[in-house]
Amino acid sequence: MSKAEEAKKLAGRAAVENHVRNNQVLGIGSGSTIVHAVQRIAERVKQENLNLVCIPTSFQARQLILQYGLTLSDLDRHPEIDLAIDGADEVDADLNLIRGGGGCLTQEKIVAGYASRFIVIADFRKDSKNLGDQWHKGIPIEVIPMAYVPVSRAVTQKFGGVIELRMAVNKAGPVVTDNGNFILDWKFDRVHKWSEVNTAIK
Numbered sequence: 723m724s725k726a727e728e729a730k731k732l733a734g735r736a737a738v739e740n741h742v743r744n745n746q747v748l749g750i751g752s753g754s755t756i757v758h759a760v761q762r763i764a765e766r767v768k769q770e771n772l773n774l775v776c777i778p779t780s781f782q783a784r785q786l787i788l789q790y791g792l793t794l795s796d797l798d799r800h801p802e803i804d805l806a807i808d809g810a811d812e813v814d815a816d817l818n819l820i821r822g823g824g825g826c827l828t829q830e831k832i833v834a835g836y837a838s839r840f841i842v843i844a845d846f847r848k849d850s851k852n853l854g855d856q857w858h859k860g861i862p863i864e865v866i867p868m869a870y871v872p873v874s875r876a877v878t879q880k881f882g883g884v885i886e887l888r889m890a891v892n893k894a895g896p897v898v899t900d901n902g903n904f905i906l907d908w909k910f911d912r913v914h915k916w917s918e919v920n921t922a923i924k
């Protein structure tokens with residue numbers, strides 16, 4: 723296992739070890755780090771007979787929950803989540819996050835938004851002083867397809883930088899998210915007041 727994979731595993735398992743308790747509703751994030759957390763959740767469910775319900779943040783998360791034999795639910799049945807666990811692409815010194823590198827950001831944000839607690843699992847490669855120090859692919863923005871041009875223009879006119887429509891691999895055309903949307907990757911060219919940027923993008 724590579725050093726990075728080992729670090730992801732340590733972070734994912736530590737989150738589950740330290741924060742998951744019996745009778746919780748869990749939000750299950752997306753990406754490669756969360757796989758290690760789900761593996762540890764499944765082990766603990768078996769070993770400790772835990773009663774946990776899992777709300778996915780993507781198709782991938784749903785498949786993981788099913789693959790590991792965990793209890794799958796949704797926000798219709800469980801609109802209040804005790805703890806959401808998810809990855810991040812980068813974390814700055816003020817704990818601002820870039821998320822959505824894996825293209826699952828909208829459901830991730832909804833699930834985190836309805837969780838009482840949110841735990842981010844991130845390995846050493848993602849630890850930055852300023853956003854953009856480590857992650858060079860920009861800030862992902864999920865956008866309804868008909869609006870991708872005006873949204874791109876609005877963001878770059880207000881904050882500068884360059885926006886790219888994320889293109890698919892092994893399929894012609896753009897990446898289409900689990901929600902049928904497009905993803906813009908905004909390559910910003912300076913450090914911003916991130917709370918202001920976040921509000922403007924929303």
Ligand code: 5RP
Nearest residue numbers: 753754755809822824825826
């Ligand atoms: C997916 C995400 C992921 O949480 C983020 O990209 C981290 O992924 P990984 O654990 O594979 O580094 O936001 O959209």
